[in-house]
Amino acid sequence: MRVLITGGKGKTGRRVASSLTAKGIDVAIGTRRPDGPKDRRFDWADPSAASAFHGCDAVYLVAPTDRTDHLAVMQPLLEAAMERGVRRFVLLSSSLLEPGGPMMGEVHAWLAECAPEWAVLRPSWFMQNFSEGPHAATIREEGIIYTATGSGRVGFIDAEDIAATAAACLSATTPLNSDVVLTGPEALSYDDTAAIITAALGRPVRHVSLDPAALIARFVAQGLPPDYAKTLTDLDADIAAGVEDYTTSSVEQMTGQQPTSFRAFANRVVENWK
Template sequence: MSTPSPARTAATGATLVIGATGTTGGRTAARLTAAGHLVRAASRKGTPLAGTDPVRFDWYDPATHAPALRGVDRVYVVPPVGDPEPARVVLPFLRRARALGVRRAVLLSASAIPAGGPAVGRVHAALPEVFDEWAVLRPSWFMQNFTGEHAHAHSARTEGALWTATGDGRVGFVDAEDIAAVAVHALTDPTPLNTDLVLTGPEALGYDDIARILSEVTGRPVTHRRLTHDALRDRLAVLLPPEFAAMLADMDRAIAEGAEARVTDTVHRLTGRPPHDFRTVVQREATARPLPSPALD
């Protein structure tokens, strides 16, 4: 496919941000509106967000898709969480978006999933066939997994423990604010990126390191509890579909084998500043929203 000229890629409509109340979607929507861009903030309830045009959007309700796309020329795509085969709903939506005039799509994937891989990897592989202007963000594991509503944050708060099958493996954890900064660049830069981008923080940390930093910053002890692959899979399967639980356990095993022990310069290269380190993020978010003390029983 030919590369569009910068003049043709100038934004003329709104940006649809799917998952606008989520970890990266909310931050992306906020950055776009702060920069003066029109934003349609899509969520299942159509939750109002400051400076945006809220719209109800449900991946599994196609009747919500066309109204959400009205007046939109680019879209930030956060696939449905927990669906082991998101391509079944995401690809028909993307093709419909292209037919309705959307020119650019930026897809949130993960560093552990290559193009053509499982889950969102199928969407990644098909994206260049649908859009001339595209990017795939492949962030490492989120730092907010330990400060937000993720299972790790919950167990750190309530049990003083992080349960993983990662062993001594290390991860280039990344701040969701840095992901959002790159997303805005990918959505609005006159020249489309037309590539996938692995996003990490400035250093690779093990879960022992994460537990130590959480303990030091919050003043409450947090310990890394090491599980086998099968024990983690069974623990996750209590809350998640079995296929998704197995996939997450497989990702922990890959971490243990060194698959995520890397850092990239992508955030610095595209935003002009270095990525945030984990201690800074924990301090920032603990100040913004004090973390509750763990249960004593």
């Protein structure tokens, strides 16, 4: 068996590759800038990227991050993959995106209708947003986490657990042919995460909840387009309203292992904040 991993050097892709390799499964890494023996050039906007599917039985799908019309750009290559013999498709989506909804939701609905074997992973917010993503620099430099979430809680999930679930879906004898919502073991507010990081780091870290207009202005000042800044801020408003305040048992059901707690995560990555 060989699996193509699109976004193969990203947060989840590189971890999926490691998890599959540990299972003895051959992987091909789809990337815009190939530089290794397992790398294959892959770009959703380039029809010639269909050649990356050659010899693969399954594919891990990470949607492009520079646009929102995901099905329009992904469908031609998904059809090309099927023509080349790929049977199983595992899509990384989001807990907030229902099938048929915007962005990856459109791809979700298409796979359910058209793919021979499929699974859609819908994780909550990544713990890695604190260590590798937008909060990492402000934690290091200011001791502050900025959001517009108020006291809303999130079932933050470790990207390692997402990858383990993806590897299970890609390698299972029986296809899932469904979607799963993935969370960590507990729902936490950003005040809670700041307290946990404070304990791990040994110096104060606090959460500052901005009003939505102030967060939009902050994003725009960082160089984000105004429409995208508003979209991100609207997601924080959803958290404030309680939309993400829940947990699921999907990681344990799919992998046989308990998902990582935020405290264990913080202790593991504490060097990122020093």
